[in-house]
Amino acid sequence: HRYVNLFVCKSLSLSLLGGFMFKQWKEKYIVLTVEGSLFVCKDADSPPDQVVVLQSDCHSIVEGKEILDLPRLPPGGRRDCCFALILPQDKFLLLLSDDPDDCRSVWTFSLFMNIALI
Numbered sequence: 001h002r003y004v005n006l007f008v009c010k011s012l013s014l015s016l017l018g019g020f021m022f023k024q025w026k027e028k029y030i031v032l033t034v035e036g037s038l039f040v041c042k043d044a045d046s047p048p049d050q051v052v053v054l055q056s057d058c059h060s061i062v063e064g065k066e067i068l069d070l071p072r073l074p075p076g077g078r079r080d081c082c083f084a085l086i087l088p089q090d091k092f093l094l095l096l097s098d099d100p101d102d103c104r105s106v107w108t109f110s111l112f113m114n115i116a117l118i
Helices: 100-112
Strands: 010-018 023-031 037-040 048-053 060-063 082-088 091-096
Touching: none
Parallel strands: none
Antiparallel strands: 010 023, 010 091, 023 037, 037 048, 060 082, 082 091
16 A cells, blocks of 8 residues: 555545546545645555645635536435535536545544635
């Protein structure tokens, strides 16, 4: 396991909305560290494709029920299992879990890191 030397708060597989022209949900491996970084990886053994330092790179976290123009969810996807990290320059990271408790754990950690929840 690649992240054994980090202080990991939570690691899980989530779907991430991605793509340049054609947006689609893709399964990604997410690592949330105690230091407040979120690593987005292809799988548990891959290096991060994206790193979000929550205290400096994330303006807020929005729950799925608060996202007005939420893209079409994949089959079985639920609004209460979705959340968005609002990043600088009008960018966002839209994540979808199979379990609402996974979303809540990120929100709880974000509160601890003093990130605004919307």
